[in-house]
Amino acid sequence: MARILIVEDEFSINNLISKNLSLVGHTCISAYDGITALKLINDNKPELVILDVMLPGLNGFELISYIKDIPVIFVTAKTELSDRLKGLALGADDYIVKPFEMQELLARVNAVLRRIKREVNTISFDNVLVDFDSRKAFLDGAEVKLTPKEFDLLETLIRNRNIALTRDKLLDLVWNMDFTGDTRTVDIHIQQLRKKLCLKDRIKSMYKIGYRFEL
């Protein structure tokens, strides 16, 4: 998956973002001030930068002008529309305001990575191989027929792996917002996936929460 630089002077927030992104398989590098961030950008060539605006040394708005060809997501406590517009005008790919939900950040990171085609297109674990480009799944080398919704559900679970997703969230992400179906639909599809790809140990039911794909 992607190599992501997190520039945020608040240690705990930096750590939190880093932990969450690592959970879903990204490699994270942390910087706590503008100068170090610049050095890390040049040395490590990250594929995505998550950038706070208020930073010691160089602030986020100054720093972004030094960043070439790397997508940037601003994460900031500044809520004013003018700041948001300024951030986007300077070439940021997205802008997210504190306080935010981790899933929102993950979704935006994924969206940016998809746009620059840096998302992984295959993943294999145990005796399973999933190809996101051709939308096919293989068990012991043989293709397993999945319905489109089953595949979407699998992809969503893998992309948010190690993070529990509620049934409602899954309905949102897989069946889109307007779907008024029962959360039972989710349960049925999960059961199908577990059966078809032998994922009983991978897709865990979380009491009172939902499902988590563990890897």
Next chain:
Amino acid sequence: MKMKVFEKTYVIALSLFLIFINLCIIFLCVLTFNRNVESTQNACISEISAVKNAYKSDMQGLDKDGLYLLQVSYGSFYSEKGIFLCFEENGKATLSTVPEGIALPALDTVSAEKQGEKHYMLIKQSIDNTLTLTYVKDVSYLYNEFTTLAFWYIGASAITTLVLAALLYLSLRNLYSPLEKLSSVTRSISGGDFSVRADERGNDEFGGLAKDFNLMSDKIREQIKALEDTAVQKQRMLDDLAHEMRTPLTGIHGYAEYIKTANISDKERIDATEYIMKEAMRLKSISEILLDTAFIRENKIEINDVPLYTVLTETKKRMEALPISVGVKIVCNADKSAVVQGNKILIELLLSNLTENAIKACNGNGRVEIGVRQENDSAILYVKDNGVGMTKEQLEHVTEPFYRTDKARSRLLGGTGLGLALCDTIAKAHGTELCFTSTVGEGTEVKVKF
């Protein structure tokens, strides 16, 4: 009808003036006329006497016809001079040149008669026991003169009135123009434009009024400015507060979400929980300090004798027990007799905050000196460290709420960014202020003068 003071003054002054000057003119005219009438009367009386005497001397030895002829000659002689005579004997007219229709007066009286355009003055006197003479003089010229005079007076009065009206208008307008200007300045100011000034020239009441007015305008402007500044400050404080709360809230929410949903070890779970607790505590202390600051600012504090020695030694002990004090030597330098006027609890709070900042500035290796010394009859409470120090720019902002010289370190140590703002409020409640001297790399000294 709405009239300006200027117009009222103008109308009142002009009408009073006109009434009095015209009354005077009329009075003078009438007086002159009466005097003329009187002198004419006197002239008539003396003339009739002259006529009588002349007639008396001429009538000596004349018979009836002779007398008649004499009366005729007198009559025609005086007629030419505009004087008419009427001789009567035993009440019967013997000769009369008096124009018809004029009633003759009683004996020894003077009367006036008017016939057509002509005015006559009549006097009747007796020449001897049987003969009376009535003397009638045409005095139309007196009335003509009066008419002419009156005409001239009216003309002069009219011209004077016009000139006076014009001059009065100009001078009053000139006199009242500062009032008009002041009024327009007032309107501008009530419209919010404080840049206009009243004209302060002139030593009269208007000049004084303008000066007072400008003074008032300045004061109002200052107060509005002060109110605006306070509002801006409050808004900034509120913005800062919202920003300050957003970061810990993001953390709290994020870590809670992390604990709830992520596939993590027990150790990570405990770390995350600890972070949540730490941030919650920081939010709690922010709210406590804000409440304290507001309380100190709003309420009158109780002032007693505060024994600084006790406060300092207790603070030293308390500070030495803190984990951040490891590697920092705290020295207390105070006289047992040092006493200041103040609130003990607040001074303790002030000293604790300043000492804690000093310890933090030492980065676990240094020396902090707290104490009291005398300078020019006043006690100076001071906290001195040999830590990182501050730049001039940092010093300027150091007492602002949520200002931190080292944001990341402050957060790490659980600082709220409000400590010095609180100290500043405490110092102000004691009628004094914080005085900083600092050099980067050498350390900082904070002094509070009591």
